[in-house]
Amino acid sequence: MMVLNTAILGITVLIYLMIIFYLGWLGYKRTKGIDDYMVAGRNIHPYILALSYGATFISTSAIVGFGGAAGALGMGLLWLALMNIIVGIFIAFVVFGSRTRKMGKNLQAVTFPELLGRRFDSRFIQGFAGILIGIFMPLYTGIVLIGGARFVETTLGINYDVALMILTIIVAAYVITGGLIAVMYTDALQGTLMFIGMAILLVFTYIRLGGVVEAHQALTNMAHLVPESLVKGGHMGWTAMPAFGTPIWWNLVSTLVLGVGIGVLAQPQLVVRFMTVKDDKALNRAVFVGGPFILMMTGVAFTVGALSNAYFFQKKDMISLAVAGGNTDLIIPEFINSAMPEMFVVLFMLVLLAAAMSTLSSQYHTMGTAIGHDFYRQYVKKGKISHTVDVTKIGIALTILASVVLAYVLPISIIAPATAIFFGLCAAAFLPMYIGAIFWKRMTKEGAIASMLVGTLSSLSWIAFVHAKEAAPLGISQALFGKATLLTGTWTVVDPILVATPLAMLTAIVVSLATRPGATEHLEKCFHNIK
Template sequence: MNLLLLNVIVLIYLLVTMYLGYRGWKATKGTEGYMVADRKVHPYIMAMSYGATFISTSAIVGFGGTAGLYGMALLWLTLLNIFVGIFLAFIVYGKRTRKMGHNLGAMTFPELLARRFDSKFVQYFSGFVIFVGMPMYAAAVIIGAAQFIKTTLNINFDVALLIYTVIIAAYVIWGGLKGVMYTDALQGTIMFVGMIILLVMTYSHLGGISAAHQALTNMASMVPQNLAAQGHTGWTSMPALGSPWWWTLISTIVMGVGIGVLAMPQLVIRFMTVKSNREINRGVIIGGIFILAMTGVAFVVGALSNVYFLQTQGKIAMTVAGGNADSIIPLYINAAMPDWFVYVFMLTLLAAAMSTSSSQFHAQGTAMGRDIYETLTGKKGKGSVLITRIGITLAVLIAVVLGYILPGNIIARGTAIFFGLCAASFLPMYTSALYWKRATKAGAIAGLVTGSLVTLFWYLFIHKAESTPLGIAKMLIGRDVLITQMPWPVVDPLIVAFPLAILATIVVSLMTKPPSQEHLEECFKGIK
């Protein structure tokens, strides 16, 4: 470890971040200035800030490490990230969300849905789902950051987690929510450049694109027996169709995260602050390239780390990482890249984690304060501010405790759980809010409740990876899962809960009275 170099890089980074934070804060001060500054926000800044919130340590460290384990089949997730997470999210969902959010004056995602369907229940139930579901995702981000600190500074994981928690607590208390657009864009830019360097260095180190892939293809025979028995067929081939490995990869990781992104509360809100469809159109370019450079590179490099570790240590990545996929990327970058790059990369990852963490904690705080407390009691003002603060504090505490107790290999799974929950609970309601005028309040509620309850039931009683450690099924029915026949114990809740939620939304809507024409006109004003 080169302490002098590390200090110089940290100092430069902090100075630039503080300067940009100050500029952003100054530019957004006062309503008039706030509006003008916002209107002038360059599409580059908008898309980068969306990207930096979307992609965090979880995507690079967690899913990159998962690619070290599963191989390049994870690129299916990148395809969905680009096509669904950017193209569809911006064009099909973003434009209407922007306009409808504007028509209804909504400030949070649950609020948008609640006002569209004229239902308080939608708001507090959605708030509840966010508050209960998000800690897993928040913990996943924290663990990702701590893993990188641990490997780079060569310290104990618990200490690394503590350091990160202190930094993040200070950041949230300092009020890291105002004027973060510029710092987000800086983080995004450094991440982008960093990932490109990482890709180029990896390919050139391994002798070029085809040679590197070929070397990885040739390693297929080195798949450990226990993984082969699960359906692992190598790092450049799909898992055996219908095997447990295939189901986890496709139903949990690719579909869950790939589709769930459409209904992520903290991402949807970005569209509500965009000023016109033109910014969205332009943002698509930067967003698409950014995601390819982030997840595309992370998954290719994660898979190729196997070749690097084979050549340098004679082992596959999973063996080098001691069986914990979460530490593959930190280990690879520390081993293969020069010191300066490792430090810059660590800082960027931490900064990205911080912007994601703080928006997660804020989303949980407002879910508790505004969406649950205010809606249920009808009280506003001091009480709800206090509840929001208590909510944020609780959210930080829960995430940190989870960070300590959760096992290894959890980053990708923890993220996928929350994304899948959002897809099943919110996506049918959100899609019909934007596109189906016949959808009713009762239909929206039916979809929301079905999606979230089926997901919960599936995790507790059917999906083995969660039901076994949770132990509730064992306690009630005497075994780990309700249905033991394959493939059910490895089928993700999303595959069942999402279609059921769509069905519930449609059937109940058609059975109930359509919403009033005036209300629809207000919601769809200016939407063709």
């Protein structure tokens, strides 16, 4: 384990934290009302929007978790990088962003659940969406905490529990006080730092391996070193896609690539970003910053994760999984600490702290508003209480506690799978309803509610009873029916998103066509100025 120069590390981290807290204070000073706290005053600069969106999207789960998954599965994961750019940036901003921003302004919505609830004139939709986010997003937050804490643990040699608590306290301090303005300001700084760090990481990696062509050729030549257990699952080498239809192919394509690549469209903490700018021009400008940012973040993480095998084989005669003791979440931290210069390790620790803090701050803000504003104020109290910000801060505190507990108890190699689970659940529960809300005037409240319930229940049921990766360890199917999964064969490796989301979409269409549309006046208000 590398021993870092304590003085350099201490000074660097101190300067970084001073800037973060200054930006948090700036956000606090500029937060005057509920719109400022919830949607940053609807006047955020395109550059800040793009980096905040990207930094929120790309967390330690992408760099550490998915980078580690690439270390095990190979460069086939680069298909996810392509999906992230096409779907997560271009389609999200250009196709969904403009309509979301306009409808959010028309309805004076300040959260994603509120946008859906007001579009369909349903407190139930807003309350159910809020509690769903409050219950399941801590899973995603917990694994982001794990990613940041694991790198600090590996780099500094300190106790994992201590690293976890330090990270949590720092993020909580500026999220609770400064709202979304503070979150987006700090995101922009952290996103810039992440871009620089990943660019340097890519260059150093190729230097260590003798050049671009040499590095990829060395990795290609290692195909015979794939462990037998992975070969049986369909692994064909780190520069090749897994064999079509095999368990590893289904895991890579349906869970990691499609689960995250499509699920990004219905991420509450990302959708709300579209409501923070004043016009479509800002959204379009943000694409030109967001696209390269996502390419650098995901493309580098997945490439370096796979290439770490070539480095460890040259230096230790071992593949990455063996060096990390079978824990894919440790592959990237081990590679950074082993292959990179000491000063870069300090920089990259800040990059991962930035990645973790930017995503965590947005997640805490989203969970707090979901519980405090959407569920408690709007659904339970029917909008009657006025202290929305105070209740939201309590919601943030509660979800922080839940995510820390999960970060202690979740198993190893959990970052990438848990991310895919949450993204897939959001896609099934929210995406059909969200698409109908902003694109289809004929979609009814009954269709939206049915879609949300079918998507949620079918996704969770598939996880609990069919998808072997979760169903087997959960043991619910075993306890109730005496077998690990209700279905067998290929079904057990098909991700829930491929079953639950189409079911929810079909439900939305059928029920909407079978029920009466909403009042014309309400629809005109929702779609005002939306072409």
